Amino acid sequence: MNLDINVTENSEKYLVHLSGEIDAYTSQKLKDTLLPLTKKKGYTLVVDLEQVNYMDSTGLGVFISVLKATKEAESSMTLINLKERVRKLFKITGLDQIININLDERGVND
Amino acid sequence: MEAFDFIEMKVPAKEEYVGVVRLSISGIANRMGFTYEDIEDLKVAISEAVTNAVTHAYEANEEGEVTIGFGIYESRLEVMVADHGGSFNLSEVKNGIGPYENNESIENLREGGFGLFLMQALMDKVEIKNDSGVIVLMTKYIDEIGVGFDDDHVSTTK
Numbered sequence: 001m002n003l004d005i006n007v008t009e010n011s012e013k014y015l016v017h018l019s020g021e022i023d024a025y026t027s028q029k030l031k032d033t034l035l036p037l038t039k040k041k042g043y044t045l046v047v048d049l050e051q052v053n054y055m056d057s058t059g060l061g062v063f064i065s066v067l068k069a070t071k072e073a074e075s076s077m078t079l080i081n082l083k084e085r086v087r088k089l090f091k092i093t094g095l096d097q098i099i100n101i102n103l104d105e106r107g108v109n110d
Numbered sequence: 111m112e113a114f115d116f117i118e119m120k121v122p123a124k125e126e127y128v129g130v131v132r133l134s135i136s137g138i139a140n141r142m143g144f145t146y147e148d149i150e151d152l153k154v155a156i157s158e159a160v161t162n163a164v165t166h167a168y169e170a171n172e173e174g175e176v177t178i179g180f181g182i183y184e185s186r187l188e189v190m191v192a193d194h195g196g197s198f199n200l201s202e203v204k205n206g207i208g209p210y211e212n213n214e215s216i217e218n219l220r221e222g223g224f225g226l227f228l229m230q231a232l233m234d235k236v237e238i239k240n241d242s243g244v245i246v247l248m249t250k251y252i253d254e255i256g257v258g259f260d261d262d263h264v265s266t267t268k
Contacts, residue, residue, distance in 0.1 A: 001126075001129035001130075001132075023132075023161070024125040024164060025125040025126045025128060025129060056161070056225075056228065057158055057161075057227075057228050058161060060224050061224070089154070089228065092228070092231050093224050
């Protein structure tokens, strides 16, 4: 019941690998890590959710804050490799309309 | 009266225990025969309710506990989450429930506004009582056929 966060930087891109659960306990740490990564204009923040096996509205709240921060700094955010369960939450809340979600980042999963 | 088993647990009103409650409901729902998808729905719904209670206790600077009750029936699971902390602003929680609409500006998006909406979307019934503290009552029925809704020619009566 924890969340591991691993950040790498590569040509105007921050790639953030998350592994674990995003809930009330772990979401603050996630927010504190992601927000500073939005500050560079033109940068893309790519968040890989492949290893996230649980998320609730606290996670949605974090991504809303980060999205707002990217708009202010003229950077951008993309979420990749979402599990079906996690994607469902973005879908039913309608947030998939405003948050950039890329389902095919690594090609076809088997 | 309809027969049921009842399990009650109390956890400190702290964020690190939300995951413990989630594991508990996962075990209970699994024993009852809920599908994987339903168990995941239950985990999110109960986490939202417990998170609300914990956040409220934190904001009020109270060291309280959250009581969770599980009513295990043949056909359904009833979950009760009680926060005995007093001053809870129900209208604030109910304010602006609903999914994001295309015409809203991003600046107005509520970062914490989806908890109650998700409970309602993922459970069959949600009631909130606000007398002394807040009690959330949620019900989810077992899909008796045990087949996913996207299979052809399967209809369920709920």
